[in-house]
Amino acid sequence: MKNFIQEFKDFAIKGNMIDMAIGIIIGTAFNKVVNVLVKKVIMPPLSLMTDGVRFSDKKYVLREASDNIEEAAIGYGELIEVVVDFAIISFTVFVVIKFMNRFRTKAEDPENLEETTPKNIELLANLEELMKEQNKILRDKKE
Template identity: 35%
Template sequence: MFKEFREFALKGNVLDMAVGIIIGAAFTTIVQSLVNDVLMPPIGVLMGGVDFSNYFLPLTMGGETPVSLEAAKTAGIPVLAYGRFINAVINFTIVAFALFIVIRQMNHLKARIAKGEAPAAEAPPRQEVLLEEIRDLLKTKG
């Protein structure tokens, strides 16, 4: 059993998966910042200054309604924080779309390679082309 586990753990797929998870965690941090710091403020302004992350519904009857989610949590009031859920859905949508684009491009590249097409190579700089022409001219004269 230990031998099977060692073979499984040392396969390239497991290592690839570990790298993917680490990169995914870092990518999640970037996406959260994109949503919370870049996308949500303009959306909030367009919607009249709303901040989705502070939308909540207190789950108690009577008493004062807290002014913010943090105030409700500090007071120990149970809340339904649906604004954070909205942000999480937006985060998920962005991550899913980014992964879709990456996988789509990889599939296009695999299809091109399977057809025998090489990926498009960049043209050499103009001075290299000129130097090659000069070299070829010198070879024919010499």
Template identity: 40%
Template sequence: MSMLKEFREFAMRGNVVDLAVGVIIGAAFGKIVSSLVADIIMPPLGLLIGGIDFKQFVLTLRPAVGDTPAVVMHYGVFIQNVFDFIIVAFAIFMAIKLINKLNRKKKEEPKAPPAPTKEEVLLTEIRDILKQQKERI
């Protein structure tokens, strides 16, 4: 029973739960960006280079013979994945830059100095009186 309790405490730690949420959101974000690249960016880019779909770029290493399938290197898919990575990295960079900018604004907001305590007011008055007496001499 103590092993189960230990595991539950481990699994419910704040860091583990935060990490799990981050991984799930990251996976969903990755799907969105992959769709953005595959369905929105790559078709016009393929059209610009002559109507070619990047996924069709292949290098046949060994042609199909009989029942043996061809050995094919799909470098077009690799190119698309590179675009995916660049866009995801840029999106994360921009998000972190925005978060840092917002955090900096919070830190840079001028805070009003705290009101002086009664002791500080009294000491300031004593200092001023001593200064006036010294100037009279």
């Protein structure tokens, strides 16, 4: 039990928990933006293209409502809205990750002078250069 508590303290202190909390908060806010974008910006023009039909109201009725019985229906219009939400979110995440990977690739290239190369990559590049020189010297000695 003591190990578990120590691991949790290390996790919380190192910032992983804080980073995760910030990510969840930003994700929640981003979800609200996407919901408004889909419901108020994208779906109204789609409804106009389909003679004013609101997708959220579209459903396939399995059983009509009567006196004591509720209506049973499949709400496929809401599914369409959720799929559009998913498409927007996944595309946005793709663009952000692609953007981040582009910068990471530049940062890891030891010959790229635009971005500062991290120390560990720089040291590995220097080590590679030294090994190439050493191999050349050893080859020259053998000949």
